[in-house]
Amino acid sequence: MGNSYNWNADANNVSADESLNSNNNNIPKPRAQRRLTGFLPSEIKAIESSIPLKSRESWKKHTVTNFSTSDEFEESFVRHVETTLARSLYNCDELAAYQATSQTMRDNLVTNWNKTQQRQTAKDQKRIYYLSLEFLMGRALDNALINTGNRDLVKDSVSELGFNLEDLISQEPDAALGNGGLGRLAACFVDSLSSGDYPAWGYGLRYQYGIFKQKIIEGYQVEVPDYWLKFENPWEIARKEIQIPIDFYGYVEHSTDAKGVKKSNWIGGERVIATAYDFPVPGYDTKNVNNLRLWSAQATTEFDFAKFNSGDYTNSVQATQRAETITSVLYPNDNFDSGKELRLKQQYFWVAASLHDILRRFKKSKRPWVELPDQIAIQLNDTHPTIAVVELQRVLVDLEGLSWDDAWSIVTKVFGYTNHTVMQEALEKWPVDLFQRLLPRHLEIIYDINLFFLQHVEKKFPGDRDLLSRVSIIEESNPRQIRMAYLAIIGSHKVNGVAELHSELIKTTIFKDFVKIYGASKFTNVTNGITPRRWLKQANPELAELIESKLGSDAYLKDLTLLKGLEKFVEEEDFIKAWAQVKTNNKARLIKLIKELTGIDIPNPEALFDIQVKRIHEYKRQQLNILAVIHRYLSIKATPAADRAKKFVPKVSIFGGKSAPGYYQAKRIIKLINSVSAVVNADAEVGDLLKVVFIPDYNVSKAEVICPASDLSEHISTAGTEASGTSNMKFTLNGGLIIGTVDGANVEITREIGEENIFLFGNLAESVEDLRHHHRYQGVQITESLQKVFDVIDQGLFGEASEFAPLLDSIRYQGDHYLVSDDFESYLKAQELVDETFKDTKEWVKKSVACVANSGFFSSDRAINEYAEGIWNIEPLSATD
């Protein structure tokens, strides 16, 4: 194998055979041959003239057109049932009907995808490549129908054919290639990039198993594999002809060329092939369809003759099989670095394939390398793709022959890095030994990057040895580790946090020294956002319709600040009634889902729906919520029956979320919620004053039902720990109020909607360190009301007390790192205020309207425009033709 970096390993240029077997940098002879995509405008003429006129005419006559009428849709649907699926009128079940509907929709997307790619190639503007190890896309069909404006037509058409569109939509499995907020952000961003006509590609991995499915058995989380590709996936285009060789292990050869220049050459020891799967991403109200390219690992077809000849045939085949494990499973940790070797392999596999693809595309234009930063921007979604910084430097220096300095100046202009957390346990580090084995040349380059960086620091701050060891990419621990966040900062021209508070915090805590070195202007903020197409129009069609009827158009879906226009209707009696009715209908929809999933009856749809759905994590503090629920339960029981209705509003406490499989403290929280649910829901004395529900297997399509149904949602992380949060935005956009801490984007939500419309409580981020210090040296103060809750748990009211002891002990004896005790009273007070406010229904509904009217800022379109302008320097490319 050796150093066979073949730029043309892509069937868009050459055949798969050529790409696999050539082991030098031979550029194929220019030929006027027909190719799939990616030809330059100058080449089109040559290709055209090589095709006989008659052929061209036949071809043009049969150009594929998109369906645009019911008749055309139905014709294509039936054709797909009978040919693609090889079925008929008599055995077309709902799954088949979903498949045929999707295939028909896909046909439209693919033709627009082709035109978009040709347009982008022809115009050759600067493009943005968004690298994310997670894309939590959810379902594609409904989204495609909405974005292309075909939903009503398709609903009527499938109905004529004997199907109900909603039933077909629900046949689709979620594409759940992500853990939570970070992956969903990437999904919202690709929607906004397409909708804003930006020339943009997403790059990720096509895991065969997405995030596990969560079953709740006897109150415990049980993980079940999510084999989401069980049936044919109509939304992907398999490009098996694209085969990019990716090497691992091996050694580095050093030499000096005739001119005395030192050369390094990495000889890989194991090769895996990356094949591409493309997912068309349709924009809303535009013909622009961008590409999300996910890589899949395949065994190389090169045969190991040494092993074969030694008679070790079976082992030889097994080794190739191992290749495929690289993209078999998504690591199920959210905000936690597990440091597994296979994870690092995933990262390099994905990054090397993506960069190869990006650079191949650039090289076709025959521009000099200095122009690379004018043509491409690459965004690193967290540190997961940071090795791209090193890989690009390696390609430019080792393979393209640039000098170190010229290469490095290009590299640092190309990358931007988005930080997603300040929590130590989530910051990625890799042992130096692991790098040495897996990516020996990359380790050398990291050492050089570090050396030159530290020399720069030494020059600027002479003699500050503490500073040098604090900012070194290499942590001198045992074992020595590579700090990926530092590498990402040093290799990028901009570093951004994801909400104002978070972006300030990174500058004053974890990256403080780098602000000193680079100045504050390298560090910036882009507050996260969500796409209103999925999170309003698709998730809450009734609210979208009411809004459209008041605003007179659906233009707000492209400019979400237009929602402000709703404010002038808050005094209209009919409007307020209609608004309240939509919420009630959405709550009824959730009641039905809860019944299906848990068997629990919610008797009172007028009850206050208080919802906390997100990954289960100590920092997100579901334990604070459930402890307060227990407190409420005890308070109800301690109040004379006759006084209860006056004192308490009926409430349903709803939880949902997955725990990482190895995160035992989070799993105890799930068990406690389910145990409390069992006791409270069975207590006739409490009746409908309190119900507790844990919705199993929280995912995107469930979020679409849950978010529109909240009266109140909980975003109650320990101040300073939640970088932004995005479900806070989803709930606000759907007219739910928030109870929350002064953390993440809650701060900006408060600014936008007004502090009279949110229930804030708790200690501020600036107090957290002092409180933790106090706990360490003076112990933790457990208040009377919290002690009562601990007592009933200890007494076994919710089953075996020892099961929950580690949870309570972490608060009372182990320093209460997440400040549950410090915030408990203030949380109860905020909940009392919620009850009081909810009693005045009309006032509550007005607050709900205020939330929606002032949500405009939280559109991911706004976030993408900020990235485009402030970080990427890219322009939209209009799709009108």
Ligand SMILES: *Cc1c(COP(=O)(O)O)cnc(C)c1O
């Ligand atoms: C939006 C979303 C998240 C992120 O929720 P946070 O409360 O911001 O952590 C996680 N999971 C799913 C399925 C989501 O849709």
